[in-house]
Amino acid sequence: MVPRYAILAGGESRSFPPGDPFLAAGVEPENAEVLVLLGGAPYRPDPAKAAILIELGTECLGVHTGEAAGEEGSNVLGFARWRNGDDPPSKLVELVRQPRTHETALAAARAVLEAAGLTVAVCADQAGRIVDRLLRPKLNAALRFLDEGLASAKDMDLTCRLGLGYPEGPIERVERGGLAHHYDVTRALFEVYGTAAYAPARRAVVAAQRRDRTRR
């Protein structure tokens, strides 16, 4: 049986934007086994709930729960639906657990999300989780190759589509999601990992600087 869930909304959610059917299916918090905190809604521990899901941006779950030398974990999980910039959210939910996360909480969270037709991948509480941690360095490399003249953007994209069966190449993907968005994500990853692979690529820096200039 799928646990009932309640939505506690702060600001707008990147995982469940307005109109998403997941929002309408929530019940009142007192009737829910699972709480879903969206858009920065404040977290308060509630051990009576089967699970509490906190929507994450680029931050780790530990920012909300605190950490305890590798012993952290409770009925609280983090999650985010992966999005490429302002594209609609993908079906993927990265469900973030801590070392001592209760297995019952994980099962309840998974049940709620899968019942909503989403695909759940479980990961540890690391910056970038799975997709951004793997994808962003590759997009950085493609942007660098473009600068270095390895191949044209068109040929790089075509190579990835034909050679690897990707639905789109790295340049078209990063440009569609927005180079400034790529900058924001990679800057957050670079702050945590400090390795060149995550350092925002030149073209992303340029895009972010242009965005910031127009905001002033």
Next chain:
Amino acid sequence: MNDQTAIRTVGVCGAGGTMGSGIAIVAARAGFRTICFDTRPEALERAFQDTVAFFNKSVERGKMSREARDAALGAMSRTGELGALAECDLVIEAVFEDLAVKQALFRELDAICSPLAILASNTSTLSITEIAAASKRPERVVGMHFCLPAQLMKLIEISPGLLTSEETFRKVWAWAETAGQIPVKTQDKPGFILNALLVPFNNDAIRLVEAKVAEPADIDLAIKSALGYKMGPLELIDLVGLDTQLRLCEAFYPITLDPRAAAPPLLRRMVAAGLLGRKSGQGFYRYEGRAMFGSA
């Protein structure tokens, strides 16, 4: 292109291997006389049987007529004598990925083939310019990197070395298009486009497993679901072989010094343990069975 310089006969070195046999299928299917060379007669014979099975399956699936199959098979010949490639207009090598091996082969081909013949390397990691340096015709040496399985994948990365002539580049580009392939141009840099993006990406996925960020199945699921890839990185590594991934790392890293290209310790341990992926029955996943793509 005038008749004197047209490519009519194609030689494939290493045709007993997976890549070489796939390239030979591409050439023969397009109507080129195709001479398959390999020093291992048993590998050549096995590749030929796989090729027959592939063409039969293509007929069954309605992708090829019986006449076209018979013509393609009729265009193919097998040899263990390098001298049989003397009449080739284009020789494509897909031998062991080692600079000295490829250079030695090109030296021999220099002496055997017509001065007008083009020598192409299917290398995925080595420098075309360095391979060409062993040849007396560096202007007629070019990179032609096919994708596995070559008989199904349309892409060819075509890379001119520093001394490759425009004419050579144009001729192989035209040949690729005539053969029904889709060429892209890349610089002569380690991994060209495909492997330069893929090898570090795959390593990053292995590092996520090693760092216990997620299980292989969750990593593959996340990548396929979020990005629409047909295979996850760990499924792909299992397909190409963990030993191949390790060899690619060892070819790239000393040249690029890119930390993402360095072999992750877990990859080394798995290769040492014989966990090579599909070919050994276990890598990041467990498997059963072996068959050429498109033949089963």
